[in-house]
Amino acid sequence: MTRLRPLGLAAAAVLAVAALTAGCAGPGTEPDPTALPGPAQSSGQSSARPSGGSPSPSDPAPPSPSPSASPSVRPPEPGPTTEPGPTEQPAAPGDPDLSLVAGWTLEEKVGQVVMVGLPVKGPFQPTFDMIRDDHIGGVFLHGRTQAGRQPVKNLVDAAVDAAAQERQPLFVATDQEGGAVQVLRGQGFSDIPSAVEQAGLDPADLRARSRTWGQELAAAGVNLNLAPVMDLVPQASAQANPPIGVFGRNYGFTAESVVAHGNAFAMGQRDAGVQTSIKHFPGLGRVTANTDTTAGVTDTVTGPDAPSVDVFDAGIAAGSGLVMMSSAVYTRIDPDAPAVFSPRAVGLVRDLGFDGVIISDDLSAAVQVTGVPAGQRAVRAVDAGVDLVLASAKPSVAPAMVDALLAAAREDPAFAAKVDAAAARVVAAKAGL
Incomplete structure (x- = not known):
């Protein structure tokens, strides 16, 4: 697998950033960062948490290295051992291929299950340290920048360099929807219209334009658009829908329009080699508050057979590799937990025949979930069936999430098996990177 190498890393320290912010569930508030001297600078210190591998409790057999490990894999540190993979047997249709993570340490698998924010206006080094120390398999470019393509590419290259010793390439994600939610701007990036405006285009034209927008992302090293x-x-209540309708993030107001234009956008991105994540299952179109900024956000209308679920079914059928879970509560699906923590809500995605990666909305700073300790947010999401935990807005909580996932997997073989399955799905999604 070809791996890109960093070019001009020092330039990433001078990213020019506009004073706009956003999260996956809608524009929010972002604290001012403290910039470090440059993204390539090493802190010179190792993490206080132990790195390296340890056996999973679900695998009692003696450890052995993976026969498929890349020559660039970091040599095991003294003491910890790699764990053996499961017994070789074909995966059933829809089941993850566990052979993809055979021989991996528990730490390596947990790292694939967490995506950490990389603020485009810094600080950069804490995220680079987490990539190295915790085997983190994905970063999310967070914030806003008008610096243009090259400084963004420099920053991405530095992140890729931090992950160079890992078994898998890095997922590099961002929110490049258009309109109010477009992280990357400046020379090399088009000004993308909002989804409501995109819905006025012929789907074939939109797909062609989206291909161009995807090519711009790919040229900057971004390989995943959370869009x-x-x-x-509903059109009548759009202006009372803070996360989506207020900002025109919806592809029109009918299921037909959302399916035709949302899928056209997604296919254009994938035509350019950028994977997509449709969001926010089972739909945020009926809520009256934003989960990023408000607790207790609840939808009392959407059920398992709602038209909004059918829209996601069409997005899955069109080939999206990821589906993002909402963190609202849906009383007609599971009144007792936010969808991202609900096995019933997450299970609905699988019921639609989706066997790809289920990703959370941001769990690092969204007010909807901050009543739960950070580590337990990650554990509850994975326990519900989520494959990839997003810690984008406040990456400093990611180490607590990693530690909690490791502890839960060591204590509970059933949870360790869920980590195995999640990591295998994430690795499978990276096959084309």
Whole structure:
């Protein structure tokens, strides 16, 4: 697998950033960062948490290295051992291929299950340290920048360099929806219209334009766009829908429009080699508050057979590799937990025949979930069936999430098996990177 090498790393320290912010569930508030001297600078210190591998409790057999490990894999540190993979047997249709993570340490698998924010206006080094120390398999470019393509590419290259000794390439994600939610701007990036405006285009034209927008992302090293929004928003209540309707993030106001134009956007991105995540299942179009900024956000209308669920079914059928879970509560699906923590809500995605990666909305700073300790947010999400935990807005909580996932997997073989399955799905999604 070809791996890109960093070029001009020092330039990433001078990213020019606009004073705009956003999160996956809608524009929010972002604290001012403290910039470090440059993204390539090493802190010179190792993490206080132990690195390296340890056997999973679900694998009692003697450890052995993976026969498929890349020559660039970091040599095991003294003491910890790699764990053996499961017994070789074909995966059933829809089941993850566990052979993809055979011989991996528990730490390596947990690292694939966490995506950490990389603020485009810094600080950069804490995220680089987490990539190295915790085997983190994905970063999310967070914030806003108008610096243009080259400084963004420099920053991405520095992150890729931090992950160079890992078994898998790095997922590099961002929110490049258009309109109010477009992280990357400046020379080399088009000004993308909002989804409502995109819905006025012929789907074939939109797909062609989206291919261009995807090529711009790919040229900057971004390989995953957490888009498009496929939430179904009733026109009559759009201006009372803070996360989606207020900002015109919806592809029109009918299921037909959302399916035709959301899928056209997604296919254009994938034509350019950029994977997509449709969001926010089972839909944020009926809520009256933003989960990023408000607790207790609840949808009392959407059930398992709602039209909004059918829209996501069409997005899955069109080939999206990831589906993002909402963190709202859906009383007609599971009144006792936010969807991202609900096995019933997450299970609905699998019921639609989706065997790809289920990703959370941001769990690092969203007010909807901050009543739960950070580590337990990650554990509850994975326990519900989420494959990839997003800690984008406040990456400093990611180490607590990693530690909690490791502890839960060591204590509970059933949870360790869920980590195995999640890591295998994430690795499978990276096959084309």
